Amino acid sequence: MIVLGLTGSIGMGKSTVAAMFADEGVPVFDADAAVHRLQGPGGGVVAAIAAAFPGTTGADGVDRAALGQAVLGDPAALARLEEIVHPAVAAERAAFLADHATAPLVVLDVPLLFETGGERHCDRVAIVSAGEAVQRARVLARPGMTPARLDAILARQLPDAQKRARADIVIPTDGSLGDTRAVVRRMIAGLRSGALA
Numbered sequence: 001m002i003v004l005g006l007t008g009s010i011g012m013g014k015s016t017v018a019a020m021f022a023d024e025g026v027p028v029f030d031a032d033a034a035v036h037r038l039q040g041p042g043g044g045v046v047a048a049i050a051a052a053f054p055g056t057t058g059a060d061g062v063d064r065a066a067l068g069q070a071v072l073g074d075p076a077a078l079a080r081l082e083e084i085v086h087p088a089v090a091a092e093r094a095a096f097l098a099d100h101a102t103a104p105l106v107v108l109d110v111p112l113l114f115e116t117g118g119e120r121h122c123d124r125v126a127i128v129s130a131g132e133a134v135q136r137a138r139v140l141a142r143p144g145m146t147p148a149r150l151d152a153i154l155a156r157q158l159p160d161a162q163k164r165a166r167a168d169i170v171i172p173t174d175g176s177l178g179d180t181r182a183v184v185r186r187m188i189a190g191l192r193s194g195a196l197a
Contacts, residue, residue, distance in 0.1 A: 002105045002191050003097070005122035007113035009157045010150070011139035012128045013173035013180070018109040020184045027103050029096040031089055031110040038088050039064070048084045053077070072152065086116065093121070105191055114158050114166060126187065127167035129160055130174035 006021070006028075008014040022028045038045045039062035049067065050057040056067040071077040093108065100106050110118045119125050130138075139150050164170050169187060173180050 001097075001101065001103055002124065003122045004105060004107050004191065005113050005119055005125040006107050006109045006128070007111060007118075007125065007163065007167075008128035008173075009135065009160050009163065010111075010153050011135040012130050012160070013138075014109065014111065014128045016177070017128045017171055017173065017180060017184060018107060020181050021107045021188070024185065024188055026105050026107055026188060027096070027100040028107045028109055029093055031093070031108070034089050034092040035085060038085065038092070045084050045088050049081070052080050052084060082116075105188065112157065114163060115156070119166070124168045124191070125166070126169040126171055127160075127163045128171045128173050129164055130172065132160075134174045135160075 006014060006018055008017075018028050018030065037043060039049070040046075041059065041061045043061050046057050046061050049062055053067060053070045056063050056070055067081070071081050097106065108118070108122060110116070113119055113122075113125065136150065139145055140147065171180065171183050171187070
């Protein structure tokens with residue numbers, strides 16, 4: 001099995017590219033989706049978050065907006081939250097890998113792959129990347145997004161240029177969807193054949 005880490009900063013098109021891998025039959029572990037499950041109603045980290053951050057949970061699980069306010073700009077609070085969430089996500093990732101142990105290729109879709117040291121669990125790392133103007137336009141088109149909020153998010157993420165330098169493969173996403181899909185298909189073929197192994 002080849003474990004491919006897939007990452008990229010906000011607005012770079014990582015979720016779209018992850019879906020392209022899934023469309024090609026490659027099992028994809030979505031770390032964000034795992035976090036949403038863990039923080040949803042009855043989720044595995046809700047009680048611990050409620051204890052550490054009173055007032056941020058309810059019948060629907062974690063109130064992400066309230067939790068965001070509780071940790072925004074507070075590195076110690078963010079570290080406490082990560083100590084709760086990261087081990088739970090790691091357990092989900094391990095279960096995913098066990099479930100797909102016979103697959104020739106799997107993708108770990110992790111937004112903060114480099115920031116959390118997640119690349120050590122991967123054989124190869126691919127980054128999705130687009131120009132800064134394209135990135136900002138995509139993100140600022142999202143409901144509720146502001147330039148200040150985007151800047152705060154980007155401050156937590158390794159700069160795109162550094163991610164590109166550390167990745168094995170760069171998937172450009174500022175062209176057409178067809179162009180990106182062609183790159184993904186070539187990548188899958190190369191990884192499966194050993195040309196990119």
